[in-house]
Amino acid sequence: MKGLGELERSIMDIIWAQSSPVTAREVGRLIADRDLAPTTVMTVLDRLTRKGFLVRTRSGRAWRYEPAESRDAYVAELMLEALDMTGDRSAALTRFAQAVSGSEAEILLRALSELEDE
Amino acid sequence: MIAAAALAILAVVCAIGAWRFTHARWTYRAPHVAIVLWQALGVTWGLAGTGALLAYALEPYRQGVLHGLLSFVHSAFDGGYDAPGPYDVPRILALITGLTALSVLVVVLLTAASQTLRARRRHRVLLALVSHDDPDVPGVRVLDHPGATAYCVPGLRSQVVVSAGTLKLLSPDELTAVLAHESAHVRERHDLVLLPFAALHRALPWSRLVRLIQSEVGLLVEMAADDAARRYCSPRRLATALLRFGTAGSVPAPQGTLGATGTCDTVMARVQRLVNPVPDLPRRIRYAIVAFSVTLTSSAPLLWLIPH
Secondary structure: OOOHHHHHHHHHHHHHHOOOOEEHHHHHHHOHHHOOOHHHHHHHHHHHHHOOOEEEEEEOOEEEEEEOOOHHHHHHHHHHHHHHOOOOOOOHHHHHHHOOOHHHHHHHHHHHHHHHHO | OHHHHHHHHHHHHHHHHHHHHOOOOHHHHOHHHHHHHHHHHHHHHHHHHHHHHHHHHOHHHOOHHHHHHHHHHHHHHOOOOOOOOOOOHHHHHHHHHHHHHHHHHHHHHHHHHHHHHHHHHHHHHHHHHHOEEOOOOOOEEEEOOOOOOEEEEOOOOOEEEEEHHHHHHOOHHHHHHHHHHHHHHHHOOHHHHHHHHHHHHHHOOOOHHHHHHHHHHHHHHHHHHHHHHOOOOOHHHHHHHHHHHHHHOOOOOOOOOEOOOOOHHHHHHHHHHHHOOOOOOOHHHHHHHHHHHHHHHHHHHHHHHOOO
16 A cells, blocks of 8 residues: 555546546546545545645536646746755745856856866 | 943954955865854854844843843833833833844744745645656656756755756766765755855845855855765766756756756856865864854853843
């Protein structure tokens, strides 16, 4: 049995792979090989909804779930934060200015080729 | 009056010392020691600056800053009967300014800490959803993004993260070097070193000195991590990894950087000391600096206690 985090991730992956909102039953079928209890799937879907990663809409007697954001959006958010984390660098808005500019990159590139030649 | 004057002098000396210290270059030869000195200067400056104002304001109590404050609170609740004579305007102003400055420092520090914790928690949750393990780099989370990034999420259960772009960019030796660098950040809790300086910068965003200090401490922390990493990897590979990250940053895409790369100058400074290592500062001098830092740090609290 894998941890809850692992399960959340696989369920998000399944829902991200779908082109339209899915029901809990459909999710359960797509990870059928894990022989999970339907209630477990429901619980995880509920948790993910409460955390804001899924949005659900009523369809007949069941809920249909879809991702709040695309996977790429979350990856991009993490990448931007990675920049912000780089230490000093004051307010959140100045983070893009830290990227090494074209001319500076050339200096680094030259230093790199010198080091590699040695 | 002696305590107030001594604290005021101490605060000014710290400010001037900090300004001089931002230009010092011996720090590159002993980053760990330099970080300790910066922390001592920071704490002393804060306590001495606010303490000078409070010591002046509370002088009529003749009990020192700490006990004077208690007596002041006490007499305030008593309707002012125990107050040692009428207050004059300069002392009231000093009291208000001192208390405001002190609470601003404390609040800013606490706010920064809680914001950092919240951002980290969110980061961790997202990381759990979108990152994956890679058998090639055990114990490291991999983010599927073409940009180059390598960083750690510090905390009790810290995580080292690299992007797919990094795995493509670096040779295995370079990757080992980068990971050794990041583990050093994790092990030495450099995030805790940086936090108060980042908070101070947020409190005084207009101060050029504070900004300088913050980037200086940031650079020293990276150098300290470089020094720790070079024990486990080739310094030359760490240098080429640094340069590769720097040049990868010029690609116009949402780019992350190594919890390391900054502007060109800081990258080059780090590369230089990795490729052409200068000898460490002599042990004697390093101990002397640490001893000085300890003395400095204890001086302000002691001055808060002396009664005159």
